Amino acid sequence: QVQLQESGPGLVEPSGTLSLTCAVSGDSIRSGDWWSWVRQPPNKGLEWIGETSHKGTTNYHPSLKSRVTISADKSKNQFSLKLTSVTAADTAVYYCARAGGWKLDYWGQGALVIVSS
Amino acid sequence: QSALIQPPSASGSPGQSVTISCTGSSSDVGGYNYVSWYQQHPGKAPKLMISEVNKRPSGVPDRFSGSKSGNTASLTVSGLQAEDEADYYCNSYAGRYWVFGGGTKLTVL
Numbered sequence: 001q002v003q004l005q006e007s008g009p010g011l012v013e014p015s016g017t018l019s020l021t022c023a024v025s026g027d028s029i030r031s032g033d034w035w036s037w038v039r040q041p042p043n044k045g046l047e048w049i050g051e052t053s054h055k056g057t058t059n060y061h062p063s064l065k066s067r068v069t070i071s072a073d074k075s076k077n078q079f080s081l082k083l084t085s086v087t088a089a090d091t092a093v094y095y096c097a098r099a100g101g102w103k104l105d106y107w108g109q110g111a112l113v114i115v116s117s
Numbered sequence: 118q119s120a121l122i123q124p125p126s127a128s129g130s131p132g133q134s135v136t137i138s139c140t141g142s143s144s145d146v147g148g149y150n151y152v153s154w155y156q157q158h159p160g161k162a163p164k165l166m167i168s169e170v171n172k173r174p175s176g177v178p179d180r181f182s183g184s185k186s187g188n189t190a191s192l193t194v195s196g197l198q199a200e201d202e203a204d205y206y207c208n209s210y211a212g213r214y215w216v217f218g219g220g221t222k223l224t225v226l
Contacts, residue, residue: 045219045220047217095163104208
């Protein structure tokens with residue numbers, strides 16, 4: 001059974017960098033799947049952030065592309081998200097997910113990140 | 118880059134059928150057969166219900182079905198049950214990125 005678990009600071013100061021890691025078990029980052037990040041602001045809908053492949057290829061949502069970096073650490077079987085220059089609008093639950101075959105088939109439980117001083 | 122358009126709410130009585138629409142453009146929904154639907158209960162992570170327009174993952178009841186016509190995809194829930202009450206989101210490939218719909222709150226009356 002594939003499992004994903006997000007981890008990282010729950011509080012980030014405005015203008016700082018949000019950093020999260022997603023640990024993967026039951027599958028290998030080296031597989032042919034893509035590994036994604038999705039966020040959900042409080043009481044709002046889902047927003048796709050971006051994805052990385054095992055080869056290091058990345059795709060990002062156009063609206064966030066200038067601030068986002070997603071990378072994979074094959075040795076630790078995990079992937080990470082960095083979002084720079086954060087504001088209160090970046091406060092959200094951040095989910096990591098496996099994109100297996102054109103669908104997000106496994107999701108982490110989510111990590112709440114609050115941007116506040 | 119705009120989100121796909123979904124009705125904010127939908128409702129039906131137990132046993133009835135309800136259909137939720139998801140409207141995009143020729144750059145996303147209309148251009149690819151990579152539309153998925155996700156169910157989300159309060160405080161929980163989204164769960165995949167339909168992929169590639171009409172494929173149902175193992176374990177998803179056959180009461181859930183998907184379809185697409187032009188730039189609009191649809192999710193139909195037949196034989197509504199109390200546990201179907203949740204938020205539903207559509208998602209489409211848009212050419213090197215993915216876009217979600219705004220979500221529909223399904224209420225079982």
